[in-house]
Amino acid sequence: MSGILTRNCVATVIIQQLFNGLALGMAYALIAVGYSLVFGILRLINFSHGAVYAFSAHIALLFVGLNFGIIPAIILSIVLTGILGVLIDKTALEPLRMNNSIPMASLITTIGMSNIIQNLLMIFFNTERKSFPAFFDFGMIKFGSVQVNSTQVVMFVVSLILLVFLTLIINKTKLGLAMRATEQNSKAASLMGINTNFVISATFFLGGASAAIAGVLISGYYQIVYPGMGFMVGLKAFAAAVLGGIGVLYGSVVGGLVVGVSESYAATFMGSSYRDSVAFIILILVLIIRPTGLFGKKDIKKV
Amino acid sequence: MLKISNLNTFYGHIHALKGISMEIKKGEVVSLIGSNGAGKSSTLGSIAGLVRTQSGNVTFMDKDITNMSPHNIVKLGISLSPEGREVFPALTVQENLRLGAYTKKDKVKMSESFTRVYDLFPRLKERIKQTAGTLSGGEQQMLAIGRALMSEPQLLMLDEPSLGLAPNLVLMIFELIESINKQGTTILLIEQNANMALSVSHRAYVLETGNISMTGNAKELANDPRVKKAYLGIG
Numbered sequence: 001m002s003g004i005l006t007r008n009c010v011a012t013v014i015i016q017q018l019f020n021g022l023a024l025g026m027a028y029a030l031i032a033v034g035y036s037l038v039f040g041i042l043r044l045i046n047f048s049h050g051a052v053y054a055f056s057a058h059i060a061l062l063f064v065g066l067n068f069g070i071i072p073a074i075i076l077s078i079v080l081t082g083i084l085g086v087l088i089d090k091t092a093l094e095p096l097r098m099n100n101s102i103p104m105a106s107l108i109t110t111i112g113m114s115n116i117i118q119n120l121l122m123i124f125f126n127t128e129r130k131s132f133p134a135f136f137d138f139g140m141i142k143f144g145s146v147q148v149n150s151t152q153v154v155m156f157v158v159s160l161i162l163l164v165f166l167t168l169i170i171n172k173t174k175l176g177l178a179m180r181a182t183e184q185n186s187k188a189a190s191l192m193g194i195n196t197n198f199v200i201s202a203t204f205f206l207g208g209a210s211a212a213i214a215g216v217l218i219s220g221y222y223q224i225v226y227p228g229m230g231f232m233v234g235l236k237a238f239a240a241a242v243l244g245g246i247g248v249l250y251g252s253v254v255g256g257l258v259v260g261v262s263e264s265y266a267a268t269f270m271g272s273s274y275r276d277s278v279a280f281i282i283l284i285l286v287l288i289i290r291p292t293g294l295f296g297k298k299d300i301k302k303v
Numbered sequence: 304m305l306k307i308s309n310l311n312t313f314y315g316h317i318h319a320l321k322g323i324s325m326e327i328k329k330g331e332v333v334s335l336i337g338s339n340g341a342g343k344s345s346t347l348g349s350i351a352g353l354v355r356t357q358s359g360n361v362t363f364m365d366k367d368i369t370n371m372s373p374h375n376i377v378k379l380g381i382s383l384s385p386e387g388r389e390v391f392p393a394l395t396v397q398e399n400l401r402l403g404a405y406t407k408k409d410k411v412k413m414s415e416s417f418t419r420v421y422d423l424f425p426r427l428k429e430r431i432k433q434t435a436g437t438l439s440g441g442e443q444q445m446l447a448i449g450r451a452l453m454s455e456p457q458l459l460m461l462d463e464p465s466l467g468l469a470p471n472l473v474l475m476i477f478e479l480i481e482s483i484n485k486q487g488t489t490i491l492l493i494e495q496n497a498n499m500a501l502s503v504s505h506r507a508y509v510l511e512t513g514n515i516s517m518t519g520n521a522k523e524l525a526n527d528p529r530v531k532k533a534y535l536g537i538g
């Protein structure tokens with residue numbers, strides 16, 4: 001009798017943690033596509049992306065505090081974070097590209113940018129943890145005998161919709177075509193009349209905006225915001241992008257889900273001290289077997 | 304239509320173009336001949352805005368386009384089919400051509416351009432959905448030329464369009480050059496096959512290590528003993 005009961009309990013926990021992991025994973029995927037998009041077009045790992053994510057949460061919180069209402073605050077956060085992405089490229093990375101400097105210089109610059117953004121957040125918002133409104137908590141939803149937290153469903157569905165939307169932009173629009181052309185051969189793209197610097201800006205904007213959506217979702221989920229919040233999440237999303245095959249969009253989604261679910265199970269069954277390391281253990285194992293990640297292509301030669 | 308005066312281009316310390324001047328009039332086919340490394344591609348790159356120039360200038364239809372960005376130069380009506388094809392390997396034939404017409408807003412004009420290119424290269428039409436990277440070398444060359452035509456340029460620059468093509472296709476490319484020119488497009492051509500190039504050109508310039516060593520009427524150049532010896536393999 002009690003055996004059945006515990007088995008039921010375990011099954012419930014497994015299912016609940018699965019939903020928790022899928023919801024988090026989708027949000028990670030939204031951040032991961034930012035790494036992936038920028039990597040695709042510049043062959044650069046943008047280490048400022050985690051700080052950009054933290055920025056978005058603080059901006060949303062700022063406007064909520066100014067009584068803008070949650071939806072306008074989110075929209076402002078998305079736009080301003082997108083613009084921050086563009087500014088990072090315009091002020092720091094584009095000048096390096098123009099001077100044909102070595103790739104390492106850009107990489108170090110993104111790390112520097114990450115520190116600058118994080119420190120500015122500390123200066124303007126101070127370092128303490130601030131609470132963020134649980135703006136999409138509609139209680140529990142029942143699927144048959146399984147109860148699911150509505151925040152998880154919202155997070156999953158909103159992220160999924162945005163990922164589909166991003167995919168459509170990239171595969172069906174003129175801008176998307178220009179992005180794919182620039183990614184494959186930026187010199188030839190410029191000969192087609194494509195302003196490649198504009199395309200790169202658009203890429204940074206989309207990456208920043210996606211991170212902002214993830215930022216408000218995850219902040220609304222954990223209800224906590226602080227300047228250093230982007231560090232671990234940024235690393236995990238980066239792991240997700242590499243896991244799926246950086247530069248491949250659906251790879252980021254699968255990578256995000258793997259990271260999210262494994263984190264969720266690790267925290268439950270191995271203790272919360274494992275929650276942050278499991279993603280990287282999986283990443284290392286996958287890279288040993290498939291160096292290009294799960295769906296990675298052999299690197300297209302960058303001309 | 305196009306005027307280059309005293310153009311100097313460097314790659315680091317390599318002085319690739321040493322103050323060259325040339326001119327192309329509307330309706331002409333002009334070819335640029337010279338041995339490997341003479342600076343032919345650098346000349347086209349400097350016109351198209353791919354390569355920065357140190358001094359001198361390029362004017363196109365009385366507009367100074369020196370060191371303008373490539374994407375703005377395309378908008379003015381100059382199109383380059385670059386050396387080595389440079390098609391987008393993971394995009395389809397149709398997407399590659401669509402990109403060629405990137406600067407065109409008019410949907411009707413664009414579909415006319417598609418029709419024109421597919422008429423010129425029926426082979427491409429059969430492969431609309433195939434990715435460019437899986438085309439044969441010759442087909443990629445057709446795609447590169449077709450793509451350059453999609454913007455309906457006033458000035459079409461072709462950098463070794465017949466490279467790697469079978470002899471019958473080479474003939475076809477040269478016939479194509481003549482017919483595109485008859486339809487009103489001015490052409491600046493680079494060809495290893497100087498003989499063929501001179502036969503379709505009105506005029507030509509001979510480049511030697513960054514300097515223009517000879518210029519003149521294509522027929523006269525083809526009969527010049529120095530040209531014959533150095534570039535036509537005769538004499």
Ligand SMILES: Nc1ncnc2c1ncn2[C@@H]1O[C@H](COP(=O)(O)OP(=O)(O)OP(=O)(O)O)[C@@H](O)[C@H]1O
Pocket residue numbers: 314315317319337338339340341342343344345346386
């Ligand atoms: N990106 C570059 N960096 C350094 N040097 C270059 C670069 N591009 C060209 N050069 C040099 O400039 C000179 C002219 O090159 P260019 O490509 O214009 O020659 P070309 O006449 O087109 O030759 P080919 O017939 O072999 O195509 C060469 O000496 C070449 O080595």
Ligand SMILES: [Mg+2]
Pocket residue numbers: 343344345386
């Ligand atoms: Mg050349």
